Amino acid sequence: MTSTEQPPPGSGGGAAHPEHLGHVIFISAAAAMGGFLFGYDSSVINGAVEAIRDRYDIGSGTLAQVIAIALIGCAIGAATAGRIADRIGRIRCMQIAAVLFTISAVGSALPFDLWDLAFWRIVGGFAIGMASVIGPAYIAEVSPPAYRGRLASFQQAAIVIGIAVSQLVNYGILQLADGEQRGEIGGLEAWQWMLGVMVVPAMLYGLLSFAIPESPRFLISVGKNERAKEVLREVEGEHVDLDARVAEIDHAMRREHKSRFKDLLGSRFGFLPIVWVGIGLSVFQQLVGINVAFYYSSTLWQSVGIDPTDSFFYSFTTSIVNIIGTVIAMVLVDRVGRRPLALVGSAGMAISLALEAWAFSYDLVDGKLPNTQGVVALVAAHVFVLFFALSWGVVVWVFLGEMFPNKIRAAALGVAASAQWIANWAITASFPSLADWNLSGTYIIYTFFAVLSIPFVLLFVKETKGKALEEMG
Numbered sequence: 001m002t003s004t005e006q007p008p009p010g011s012g013g014g015a016a017h018p019e020h021l022g023h024v025i026f027i028s029a030a031a032a033m034g035g036f037l038f039g040y041d042s043s044v045i046n047g048a049v050e051a052i053r054d055r056y057d058i059g060s061g062t063l064a065q066v067i068a069i070a071l072i073g074c075a076i077g078a079a080t081a082g083r084i085a086d087r088i089g090r091i092r093c094m095q096i097a098a099v100l101f102t103i104s105a106v107g108s109a110l111p112f113d114l115w116d117l118a119f120w121r122i123v124g125g126f127a128i129g130m131a132s133v134i135g136p137a138y139i140a141e142v143s144p145p146a147y148r149g150r151l152a153s154f155q156q157a158a159i160v161i162g163i164a165v166s167q168l169v170n171y172g173i174l175q176l177a178d179g180e181q182r183g184e185i186g187g188l189e190a191w192q193w194m195l196g197v198m199v200v201p202a203m204l205y206g207l208l209s210f211a212i213p214e215s216p217r218f219l220i221s222v223g224k225n226e227r228a229k230e231v232l233r234e235v236e237g238e239h240v241d242l243d244a245r246v247a248e249i250d251h252a253m254r255r256e257h258k259s260r261f262k263d264l265l266g267s268r269f270g271f272l273p274i275v276w277v278g279i280g281l282s283v284f285q286q287l288v289g290i291n292v293a294f295y296y297s298s299t300l301w302q303s304v305g306i307d308p309t310d311s312f313f314y315s316f317t318t319s320i321v322n323i324i325g326t327v328i329a330m331v332l333v334d335r336v337g338r339r340p341l342a343l344v345g346s347a348g349m350a351i352s353l354a355l356e357a358w359a360f361s362y363d364l365v366d367g368k369l370p371n372t373q374g375v376v377a378l379v380a381a382h383v384f385v386l387f388f389a390l391s392w393g394v395v396v397w398v399f400l401g402e403m404f405p406n407k408i409r410a411a412a413l414g415v416a417a418s419a420q421w422i423a424n425w426a427i428t429a430s431f432p433s434l435a436d437w438n439l440s441g442t443y444i445i446y447t448f449f450a451v452l453s454i455p456f457v458l459l460f461v462k463e464t465k466g467k468a469l470e471e472m473g
Contacts, residue, residue, distance in 0.1 A: 050298070141216065300435070322385050
């Protein structure tokens, strides 16, 4: 699904004129609404965790499965979105995702029982998986080559903004419910409103999908060349040789190698070494425990004595730090390089996670951490998210898009992304039980993986900055 064709000099595919660039930005931003919903739906559950535990009277193990089960839907959605989009088009795929986001929000807000809530979580996860694939692919296919990198960053920016907005909405709803997650507002409990509000951005995403054109690449693949020319004229301008551009795209699609799973296999160790490196990057990104900060932070702070209202506020400030770190990474990734950012991020995460482990090792006094340890835990948690966001949060996706040889790129990226969802599930499903066992010990485990990621990068990960995709191998 990704667009890899690069027009030769003079083909007219290099840049949109200023009058067309605004339109391209609107198209890309509309498509990135899927990324916003990706972030929003992934993180909004943070505000409902303790209320769900209380309402259904369940233990940590069952609670973890309800939270993590959405990731099963994510994996299925990501695995099937490409094929769906190639058959019915990118826009139709976005519209399906918007419908799934909408019905998931309604179903999650009005569940009959715990199993019902879990089912709607899977539906929402499927939509997240679709959005994680369709948004970047569509933006790459409609963007003029000269602006492709900057426009592609819209997706990641939208994800972190979605996370932040979900925490702000949760905080606002909690204020209306007098600080009670199960407090009633208009006949529904606060946590139900938190999950249900996603209907608004989901419907907006669906409406915006009717205002943007289909991808020229898909139109050409189904023989609608004249419509493809109209779209290319919209995004690249009147100066473009439209017949030449259509011929370029058509030629590129015809010569593309359709990578298969068996292409990834080597004579030893199952996969080719480069595929194992990609899997390693994906797994390390999750094993440092980043999603604990987005799925369970409110629960975490309440467990060490911080009242619910303040815990929701700290979840929101963490999301703001996440945005700041992501912007830093977007600015530096092409200047400093991928490996240096990854190494700095690993070191910063290891130190901040170790400080959290130290702080959580102290016994609670009157239900709270001692003052010094409480301050250290809060500051370290924000520093951890900052270092993750300015490094592994962005760099891993850049590496995965660049590091594989052309002939295996699509299949290898699929395997690496699947490994990421599995690792995400493992961390998400295990945290409540691990925290009940030993919260400090849990953070020591995350610290270990952050430290281990440093020699992994030094020994196995090659810099991809400034290299053409054709040089990878």
